[in-house]
Amino acid sequence: MRSVAEVAAAAKAAAPTLARxxxxxxxxxxxxxxxxxxxxxxxILEANAADVKAARAADTPxxxxxxxxxxxxxIDGCARGLRDLVGxxxxxxxxxxxxxxxxxxEVRQLRVPLGVVAMVYEGRPNVxxxxxxxxxxxxxxxxxxxxxxxIRSNTALxxxxxxxxxxxxxxxxxxxxxxxxxxxxxxxLGRLRGVVDLLIPRGxxxxxxxxxxxxxxxxxxTGVGNCHVYVxxxxxxxxxxxxxxxxxxxxxxxxxxxxxxxxxxxxxxxxLPPAAEALRGHGVRMVGDEAAQRLAGADPAADSxxxxxxxxxxxxxxxxxxxxxxxxxxxxxxxxxTEAIVTGDxxxxxxxxxxxxxxxxxxxxxxxxxxxxxxxFGAEIGISTQKLHARGPMGLTELTTTKYVVEGDGQVRA
Amino acid sequence: MRSVAEVAAAAKAAAPTLARxxxxxxxxxxxxxxxxxxxxxxxILEANAADVKAARAADTPxxxxxxxxxxxxxIDGCARGLRDLVGxxxxxxxxxxxxxxxxxxEVRQLRVPLGVVAMVYEGRPNVxxxxxxxxxxxxxxxxxxxxxxxIRSNTALxxxxxxxxxxxxxxxxxxxxxxxxxxxxxxxLGRLRGVVDLLIPRGxxxxxxxxxxxxxxxxxxTGVGNCHVYVxxxxxxxxxxxxxxxxxxxxxxxxxxxxxxxxxxxxxxxxLPPAAEALRGHGVRMVGDEAAQRLAGADPAADSxxxxxxxxxxxxxxxxxxxxxxxxxxxxxxxxxTEAIVTGDxxxxxxxxxxxxxxxxxxxxxxxxxxxxxxxFGAEIGISTQKLHARGPMGLTELTTTKYVVEGDGQVRA
Numbered sequence: 001m002r003s004v005a006e007v008a009a010a011a012k013a014a015a016p017t018l019a020r021x022x023x024x025x026x027x028x029x030x031x032x033x034x035x036x037x038x039x040x041x042x043x044i045l046e047a048n049a050a051d052v053k054a055a056r057a058a059d060t061p062x063x064x065x066x067x068x069x070x071x072x073x074x075i076d077g078c079a080r081g082l083r084d085l086v087g088x089x090x091x092x093x094x095x096x097x098x099x100x101x102x103x104x105x106e107v108r109q110l111r112v113p114l115g116v117v118a119m120v121y122e123g124r125p126n127v128x129x130x131x132x133x134x135x136x137x138x139x140x141x142x143x144x145x146x147x148x149x150x151i152r153s154n155t156a157l158x159x160x161x162x163x164x165x166x167x168x169x170x171x172x173x174x175x176x177x178x179x180x181x182x183x184x185x186x187x188x189l190g191r192l193r194g195v196v197d198l199l200i201p202r203g204x205x206x207x208x209x210x211x212x213x214x215x216x217x218x219x220x221x222t223g224v225g226n227c228h229v230y231v232x233x234x235x236x237x238x239x240x241x242x243x244x245x246x247x248x249x250x251x252x253x254x255x256x257x258x259x260x261x262x263x264x265x266x267x268x269x270x271x272l273p274p275a276a277e278a279l280r281g282h283g284v285r286m287v288g289d290e291a292a293q294r295l296a297g298a299d300p301a302a303d304s305x306x307x308x309x310x311x312x313x314x315x316x317x318x319x320x321x322x323x324x325x326x327x328x329x330x331x332x333x334x335x336x337x338t339e340a341i342v343t344g345d346x347x348x349x350x351x352x353x354x355x356x357x358x359x360x361x362x363x364x365x366x367x368x369x370x371x372x373x374x375x376x377f378g379a380e381i382g383i384s385t386q387k388l389h390a391r392g393p394m395g396l397t398e399l400t401t402t403k404y405v406v407e408g409d410g411q412v413r414a
Numbered sequence: 415m416r417s418v419a420e421v422a423a424a425a426k427a428a429a430p431t432l433a434r435x436x437x438x439x440x441x442x443x444x445x446x447x448x449x450x451x452x453x454x455x456x457x458i459l460e461a462n463a464a465d466v467k468a469a470r471a472a473d474t475p476x477x478x479x480x481x482x483x484x485x486x487x488x489i490d491g492c493a494r495g496l497r498d499l500v501g502x503x504x505x506x507x508x509x510x511x512x513x514x515x516x517x518x519x520e521v522r523q524l525r526v527p528l529g530v531v532a533m534v535y536e537g538r539p540n541v542x543x544x545x546x547x548x549x550x551x552x553x554x555x556x557x558x559x560x561x562x563x564x565i566r567s568n569t570a571l572x573x574x575x576x577x578x579x580x581x582x583x584x585x586x587x588x589x590x591x592x593x594x595x596x597x598x599x600x601x602x603l604g605r606l607r608g609v610v611d612l613l614i615p616r617g618x619x620x621x622x623x624x625x626x627x628x629x630x631x632x633x634x635x636t637g638v639g640n641c642h643v644y645v646x647x648x649x650x651x652x653x654x655x656x657x658x659x660x661x662x663x664x665x666x667x668x669x670x671x672x673x674x675x676x677x678x679x680x681x682x683x684x685x686l687p688p689a690a691e692a693l694r695g696h697g698v699r700m701v702g703d704e705a706a707q708r709l710a711g712a713d714p715a716a717d718s719x720x721x722x723x724x725x726x727x728x729x730x731x732x733x734x735x736x737x738x739x740x741x742x743x744x745x746x747x748x749x750x751x752t753e754a755i756v757t758g759d760x761x762x763x764x765x766x767x768x769x770x771x772x773x774x775x776x777x778x779x780x781x782x783x784x785x786x787x788x789x790x791f792g793a794e795i796g797i798s799t800q801k802l803h804a805r806g807p808m809g810l811t812e813l814t815t816t817k818y819v820v821e822g823d824g825q826v827r828a
Binding site: 016020099101105107109114115193197198212213216218220236239242243245246247250349353354355357358359360361362363364365366368369370374375376386387388389391392401402403404405406407408409410411412413 | 430434513515519521523528529607611612626627630632634650653656657659660661664763767768769771772773774775776777778779780782783784788789790800801802803805806815816817818819820821822823824825826827
């Protein structure tokens with residue numbers, strides 16, 4: 001088993017070749033990777049079955065076993081994802097801006113790959129394929145550290161992808177899998193300054209917090225979403241019900257699902273009873289303050305509920321006096337992911353948009369739209385909830401940096 | 415004395431008001447800040463004289479005392495810098511991109527301030543004014559932690575600036591000075607997750623390294639520059655001499671000054687003797703490999719010289735076999751700041767530009783041009799040598815992030 005440092009060093013050594021590869025060469029590699037998945041169903045499913053069997057034997061919850069499980073259809077989905085990347089514009093080589101200085105120097109700011117992008121993730125082995133594909137298309141070598149529960153699946157997938165990349169004429173080491181799935185290996189990755197150019201943790205709040213506080217390499221925080229929907233005094237109440245039901249129940253396990261409903265006191269009596277009925281009809285359990293207990297039949301909320309990212313069919317409900325109180329609640333409990341207002345009042349919408357600090361602010365729309373696919377970015381490596389480098393859905397462009405190229409004829413500074 | 419946490423919390427509380435302030439309000443505050451410096455010469459010079467006296471008493475090297483010293487002229491320069499910011503475009507509010515989704519949702523990516531920007535810096539008290547001005551214009555509250563040697567000057571400057579901002583109708587706490595100049599205060603700043611949105615260390619490699627490895631908040635590394643000038647086989651040798659003399663000697667104490675000269679073996683005999691004479695004419699002392707000792711009269715170089723950022727009239731000189739060897743040397747010793755090639759060969763220039771990994775790559779130009787002022791950005795908070803968020807000279811735009819605003823009519827996700 002190669003050490004974390006060895007895997008990363010091999011990726012670093014291979015990165016310049018990939019960084020300079022043409023779009024045609026990278027697209028050919030992506031097609032080869034997809035074809036390798038097509039041809040490798042048997043091998044992948046066998047490895048995955050062993051992971052699933054081990055997970056079941058360890059009494060892993062059914063939802064986690066489901067995330068871990070690959071099927072022919074899911075593998076086809078991964079291959080399709082790789083082929084979709086072929087159609088996307090290569091960000092590398094874009095001239096972001098260019099200008100001529102008074103002394104005749106010609107300056108271009110060119111988009112270039114970051115170098116080595118490391119990812120730490122949990123559960124789903126399809127992330128191995130998605131991350132390898134996004135990194136390759138954007139010209140970056142990747143170092144992938146999945147969970148121990150998926151190690152057999154990830155090893156099978158990475159092996160197929162590496163062979164395919166090599167057959168397509170690029171170095172296999174641009175895809176590196178860390179086989180050491182100990183906690184220590186995450187910490188080691190985060191300390192490889194000068195080798196790892198970016199570390200992206202994808203998973204629960206615990207994993208992300210641990211990586212961010214421990215890492216010495218640049219990190220982008222992704223995906224923790226305690227998203228709020230605020231129903232204002234002037235909201236169209238039917239629209240508000242449709243939005244909160246969609247935001248909470250359409251896919252509760254994802255980061256852009258809503259976790260808290262805030263309701264203006266003046267519409268609480270009219271809105272909450274039918275909204276609660278609709279939510280319950282979608283299997284949603286509610287916890288809330290006194291008014292929500294009375295009007296929505298919610299169970300009593302604990303203080304911790306206002307900070308909970310349930311990722312489940314649970315919703316915290318609170319009645320607030322006005323927009324100010326809603327903004328204060330959001331400022332206190334937001335994870336800066338996505339916040340929504342439902343309102344008919346232009347001034348309220350403008351204040352909400354201006355004052356809420358988040359990657360995305362929705363007016364009269366479901367929080368579920370904060371998504372690279374929905375935004376038309378074509379693919380997404382995660383949703384950044386930090387302010388540096390990338391905020392919101394991260395596509396190929398967010399996996400690049402720039403370089404200034406300055407050309408002259410002997411200019412010196414006066 | 416307020417604690418680090420108190421100063422930062424006050425800045426955080428004041429930040430939203432500044433973030434929403436109009437450009438007119440911010441420009442009025444900048445003018446008020448400049449006027450306060452104009453009127454405050456006596457007070458500033460008195461405080462500075464005490465700092466300088468203490469530094470002299472502590473046997474501080476003359477160069478450092480010089481950096482610490484303020485004069486009427488230097489204060490005027492600070493005031494001019496603030497007034498220059500008035501003329502620059504406010505980055506806040508820019509619609510970076512916008513599009514309509516197939517379902518009718520309207521998406522805008524808006525440029526917004528980061529929130530609270532902290533700076534840790536050494537020596538020069540003028541950084542207090544520069545940083546406060548750049549932060550204010552870009553809508554960010556700032557937390558400034560200067561060195562203990564400049565604490566009296568910084569306190570006088572920050573007091574004047576805070577009063578001016580308040581008189582102009584914005585909260586004084588958008589400019590926070592950390593009066594605790596212990597080492598611990600830097601570490602404390604770096605741990606204020608959720609309060610400090612960005613921490614920028616400005617100073618020597620030791621300070622930067624300490625901040626980067628210790629901080630848990632997002633950091634941008636600035637300014638360590640082991641910059642190389644490579645003189646290729648086909649270089650115009652007079653041009654090469656002009657460039658290396660300028661890159662080394664025009665202002666040796668700054669990060670974009672050259673520290674190492676690499677010379678292609680085929681031109682070493684013709685180039686090095688006259689180039690060395692010109693360099694010596696500008697007071698430059700050389701250390702080098704055997705060929706450089708023979709041809710340039712250099713003293714023997716130690717291994718550590720290839721990694722040294724002298725920031726002084728010292729230059730490491732090495733003769734290399736070819737472009738490959740130059741690229742390998744740079745890849746090994748570069749701090750990713752600025753690298754230059756002098757060449758007449760188009761293919762060599764293209765390879766150098768493509769293969770060198772740095773914030774800026776120069777062809778036939780001095781390394782000294784990597785500078786926000788030279789690039790026409792008008793002002794600069796530092797030169798980023800990392801790849802995330804900002805690379806190269808950082809102006810106002812680099813002190814912002816974005817926010818997606820999504821407006822609809824009740825859209826939900828299918």
